[in-house]
Amino acid sequence: MLISCGSEPRTTPVSEQKEQHRPIFHYTPEAHWMNDPNGMVFYNNKYHLFYQYYPDSTVWGPMHWGHAVSTDLVHWTNKPVALFPDSLGYIFSGSAVADVNNTSGFGKDGKVPLVAIFTHHDPEGEKAGKNTFQNQSIAYSIDDGETWTKYDSNPVLKNPGIKDFRDPKVSWHKATKKWIMTLATLDRITFYSSPDLKNWKRESEFGEKVGAHGGVWECPDLFPLKKDEKEIWILLVSINPGGPNGGSATQYFTGQFDGHTFTPLQTDTRWIDHGPDDYAGVTWSNTGERKIFLGWMSNWQYANLVPTVKWRSATTIPRDLALEKIGEKYYISSTPSEELNVLETRKVDIVENTADLNGGAKLRITTDKIEDFAITLSNDSSEKTVVGFDKATNQYYIDRTTSGKTNFEKGFASRTTAPRIAVTDSSDITLIIDVASVELFADRGVTVMTGIYFPTKDYSKLSIEPKEKFKIKTVELTELKPMK
Secondary structure (H helix, E strand, O other), rough: OOOOOOOOOOOHHHHHHHOOOOOOOOOOOEEEEEEEEEEEEEEEEEEEEEEEEEOOOOOOOOOOEEEEEOOOOOOOOEEEEEEOOOOOOOEEEEEEEEEEEEEEEOOOOOOOOOOEEEEEEHHHHHOOOOOOOOOEEEEEEEOOOOOOOOOOOOOEEEOOOOOOOOEEEEEOOOOOOEEEEEEEEOOEEEEEEEEEOOOOEEEEOOOOOOOOOOOOEEEEEEEEEEEEEEEEEEEEEEEEEEEEEOOOOOEEEEEOHHHHHEEEEOOOOOOOOOOOOEEEEOOOOOOOOEEEEEOOOOOOOOOOOOOOOOOOOOEEEEEEEEEEEEOOEEEEEEEEOOHHHHHHEEEOOOEEOEEEEOOOEEEEEEEOOOOEEEEEEEEEEEEOOEEEOOOOOOEEEEEOOOOOOOOOOOOOOOOEEEOOOOOOOOEEEEEEOOOOOEEEEEEEEEEEEEEEEOOOOOOEEEEHHHHHOOOOOEEEEEEOOOOO
């Protein structure tokens, strides 16, 4: 069955929509519901972003795969819906790969097939109380992702009787020359292998008694990073609920993977983002050693309730992942992808620690020694969001208790925290500020927090409140223009 849509892609920039709370440089759907980023693959100089999408409402419903493409991770063109629900169920989360060696046999006339691997979720089976209502299926495209054909013999991996059996992330393992599927299976991860993306063999499982288990494990990702020529494998696992500040969040493990088994270097709980609003994030495939991460900028605790009108949800900014070694331990470092620099326009004057805000901005601060500080985003209605550091508790925080519209959910008006993981005594702090979100990157990106907010009027002021001992080395505020 050929999957396509008769409507033309929208070309009007998101930034021209003039809707309250619409981000000016974070990706959002033109309308309706979005959650997990899916099927992220780079091919033929295009970044493909698929995502969980419900085109008939602004709340979660029967899942489709929405689709957008970009050549630079900043300027996005919306495409027709890529995958629709069918007789096997809704189209839940998954991944996509460029099958450059045509192991699947889907390629024709020398054209490389893009292959999507996703979870078919059968709502009738779920309603009937079965444990086999989630299975893994594939679809392919031989026209650079414009249209998709579902495989005639779906599903390719049938459920052995596990209630939560979903979110396949597939990658090519060079050493063993096979595809590896990293699959969320109830409260752990199960690894499968395949020579052709059609026939899958179970290899091993990981995670039953390590890490955070406050909720179901979801949306895993497995990939290597290098530090000083040493290769360390990273396993991302999203969890809902059970995040460090309530609701959903994404943890990670460091270790080694030999094509069969993941052997952890650490089993303590670590979070790729301690803020309340970064979930289900995964990396683009087919980008070589560079690993670019994108998350869903919301939280299941209130995602269906946030006060947007035409659409719900945005993605985080794209982030480059790297390793930092602190003592004998390896940590993930996340930093804003350099492509975002194209949005930078004029430098904004900071007078007596205060500056005007006009939409988006990037604030960079470096210090010789970190002490208490507070960066306040505010408007003339006495609404504010505060991002800061409390030395007494050694914690960064985002305080949105008086940020504006908060009464749509009882837990939204909160002060969320993240422990500082010190790389050095000095500190480098970057804030990426949009009209309805702030992303904090501190200590070479080892500590990250993301928070959304909904002021009744856009924030128009930024102030920095250093304590007496806080010695700012450099401070720079740059306006970020809307994406077009």
